[in-house]
Amino acid sequence: MSTSTGIVAAAADQPTPTVATGGARSILRRFARHRLALLGTVVLLGLMVACYGAIWIAPSPQGAQDLVLGPTPPSGAHLLGTDDLGRDFLSELLFAGRISLTIGLVVALIATTVGTVLGAVAGYAGGWVDEVIMRITDLFLIVPGIAVLALALRGLGSSPTTIVLVLAALGWTYIARVVRSQVLSLREKEFVDAARVIGASTPRILLRHLLPNLAGVIAVNISLATAAAIIIESTLSFLGFGVQPPRTSWGNMLSQAAGLVGTDQVYLLYFPGLFILLTVLSINFIGDGLRDALDPQAKQL
Numbered sequence: 001m002s003t004s005t006g007i008v009a010a011a012a013d014q015p016t017p018t019v020a021t022g023g024a025r026s027i028l029r030r031f032a033r034h035r036l037a038l039l040g041t042v043v044l045l046g047l048m049v050a051c052y053g054a055i056w057i058a059p060s061p062q063g064a065q066d067l068v069l070g071p072t073p074p075s076g077a078h079l080l081g082t083d084d085l086g087r088d089f090l091s092e093l094l095f096a097g098r099i100s101l102t103i104g105l106v107v108a109l110i111a112t113t114v115g116t117v118l119g120a121v122a123g124y125a126g127g128w129v130d131e132v133i134m135r136i137t138d139l140f141l142i143v144p145g146i147a148v149l150a151l152a153l154r155g156l157g158s159s160p161t162t163i164v165l166v167l168a169a170l171g172w173t174y175i176a177r178v179v180r181s182q183v184l185s186l187r188e189k190e191f192v193d194a195a196r197v198i199g200a201s202t203p204r205i206l207l208r209h210l211l212p213n214l215a216g217v218i219a220v221n222i223s224l225a226t227a228a229a230i231i232i233e234s235t236l237s238f239l240g241f242g243v244q245p246p247r248t249s250w251g252n253m254l255s256q257a258a259g260l261v262g263t264d265q266v267y268l269l270y271f272p273g274l275f276i277l278l279t280v281l282s283i284n285f286i287g288d289g290l291r292d293a294l295d296p297q298a299k300q301l
Helices: 003-013 019-033 035-052 089-125 127-142 145-156 160-171 173-186 190-197 202-239 250-256 267-293
Strands: none
Touching (some): 019 035, 035 089, 089 127, 089 160, 089 173, 089 202, 089 267, 145 202, 160 202, 190 202, 250 267
């Protein structure tokens, strides 16, 4: 190997300017400085532990009824009260949260993965590949999302799996456009040129040199997509197109309590809304913290 080729190979093998070069400690340090992100992390982890561990944590089994008791306001015996079937409302909220959180997380992971792959391929390949992918992306963007979701769920059913697939099918477009724009810029950098010179394959360049630079964008998108999916699922369930009984989600519980405004049972409307609000705020705060911590331009250590 000649001296010049050796220099190029060495340059290509050097760590690219990604968030990884700062090391895990500096990333955690920057994240820890974001107090709202830390608060959001604690709240979200607490909600996830409570919801996914509801079978051990919830005061009552799921669906346990006491028709004689009926609806009662929050008290020492039932912290969030009971519904019209005498079910402990805190327990029902925790069990319902498993579906809402799962839908949000799975939709975000699927949509982000699909969008990242398509955006990276479009940005790096260019030409007709870029045109085809972007025109498909534009087609999905102009579709009225809620209307399509409602029609699709009406025709395909409202199981959580169907909701996840439909939401993911419509949710990949934003990250695809963002990743494409980032890759269009990164593919002209010196470290990518060096990788090409030593014969690195396209998949290696994408996986080894480009995608690590997109870690911040991907992490933030996962957080935002999770929050958006929870809100959309809750909206659909509130409108009657989402999760259907006997399954329950927070949006489904909101829908069932919609007519209780102005009554002494209005707490059945407030608490699901509060859980959704806390979850979405926590995820958004975490997204802000991740964006700052994974910023490759961050200089503070």
